[in-house]
Amino acid sequence: MFAAGLFVMYLAASAPALLASGKLDYETRCASCHGEDLRGGVNAPSLRGAGAAYVDFELQTGRMPAAVPWIEVGHRGPQLTQATIARIEAYVTSVAPGGTPIPEIETGGNLHRGRELYDQNCESCHGNDGDGASIGGSLWAPTLHDASVTQVAEAIRVGPEEMPRFSDRQLNQRDINDVASYVVSLDVEAATPRIPFSSSGPVPEGLLGWLAVGTLVAGASLFSRARRPM
Ligand code: HEC
Ligand code: HEC
The missing domain is CATH 1.10.760.10 (Cytochrome c-like domain)
Incomplete structure (x- = not known):
């Protein structure tokens, strides 16, 4: 609890510093496409009103920051540290509030x-x-x-x-x-992994092998009994 309290005090004291470094992160990683003013342009859509949930989704799945505009990137895991992501989210939502908050x-x-x-x-x-x-x-x-x-x-x-x-x-x-x-x-x-009951995987094949050996052994013993002189 004490540590959490200290952390909250730290956050409150450092909020302006957080936003200032968030601005820098945004300018180096995002502004070339989304614009200094977040209004987008030929290279990317506007981020005004995108909201924390959308920014978080894009950054946590690694879709953003894109290397090339309009080339779709799928889920590849976060490309930025969690601290950088948090700073960029704080900056974007402070400049352009609104949109959907990150769901709980x-x-x-x-x-x-x-x-x-x-x-x-x-x-x-x-x-x-x-x-x-x-x-x-x-x-x-x-x-x-x-x-x-x-x-x-x-x-x-x-x-x-x-x-x-x-x-x-x-x-x-x-x-x-x-x-x-x-x-x-x-x-x-x-x-x-699925259990291979219906396939001819290693288990049924092995079983068949043992059944074959069993039949041979049984057959051989019957044969030798039949041959034994009475
Ligand atoms: C190389 C250009 C480029 C860079 C750099 C870039 N983006 Fe994007 N961004 C795009 C494009 C283009 C789209 C449109 C969707 C797509 O192609 O996936 C997009 C979509 C988005 C979206 C979804 C918004 C919407 O309405 O579709 C968010 C949120 C976003 N980017 C955030 C960021 C953040 C935050 C950064 C910096 C960490 C960043 N992007 C860096 C090009 C870029
Ligand atoms: C009309 C088709 C469509 C429907 C309906 C739909 N999705 Fe999607 N979903 C997509 C597409 C397309 C993407 C990829 C978007 C992108 O790359 O920006 C996506 C992306 C996602 C992702 C991101 C996956 C990842 O790891 O990056 C999740 C999670 C997701 N959808 C969940 C859902 C859930 C849950 C529902 C139902 C409530 C749903 N979707 C309904 C088409 C759909």
């Missing part, structure tokens, strides 16, 4: 409800098991196995690129908890 998520939601909501709202694009799927043309909805619960909630609220944005009326906080919990539960399933 409770994991351990109802997986059964989550599955239903997923089927209704996400499956058509991301596929049955969240492995990703084609959504027509050359467009692709990515796998969901790399996304954290917070990133799932951020995507739902901001609707990146071709993904629709879901309002609180469409999916409320409880719905998001359930869907996000369900989506991350799919990662565990995807990581668990």
Whole structure:
């Protein structure tokens, strides 16, 4: 508690310094495309009103900072340190407030409800098991196995690129908890190897081998009994 208190005091005292270094980070990493004034231009859209959730989603998944304008980059993990990300978020939202704040998520939601909501709202694009799927043309909805619960909630609220944005009326906080919990539960399933009952993998083949040996041994012993003189 004491340490947390000290940390809050530190943050309050250093807020102007945080914003000043956030401005510098923004200018070196983002301004060439999004503009000094955040209004965008030919190289990138405006970040005014993008909101903390959108900035966080782009930076935590590593989609941003892009190296080349308009070349799509998928999930590759954060390219900046967490401290830099926090400074850029603080700076962007202080210059251009508004947009969606970073959602708070409770994991351990109802997986059964989550599955239903997923089927209704996400499956058509991301596929049955969240492995990703084609959504027509050359467009692709990515796998969901790399996304954290917070990133799932951020995507739902901001609707990146071709993904629709879901309002609180469409999916409320409880719905998001359930869907996000369900989506991350799919990662565990995807990581668990399936038992090869129906395939002709090593287990059935080995079994057949032993059955064959067993039959031969049994047959040989019957044969030798039959040959034994009475
Ligand atoms: C090389 C150019 C470039 C740089 C550098 C860059 N961006 Fe972007 N950014 C883009 C383009 C182009 C888009 C449009 C979507 C796309 O191509 O993925 C975009 C989209 C975004 C979006 C989504 C906004 C929307 O409405 O679509 C956010 C948020 C964002 N960038 C934040 C940042 C931040 C923060 C930085 C610096 C850390 C940064 N970007 C650096 C080019 C750039
Ligand atoms: C119309 C198709 C569509 C629907 C419906 C849709 N998505 Fe998406 N989703 C996309 C596309 C396309 C992207 C990639 C956006 C980008 O690269 O900026 C995406 C990105 C994401 C990501 C980021 C994945 C990562 O690791 O980077 C998450 C998480 C996500 N969607 C979750 C969901 C959830 C949960 C739902 C349902 C509530 C949903 N999506 C509904 C098309 C869709």
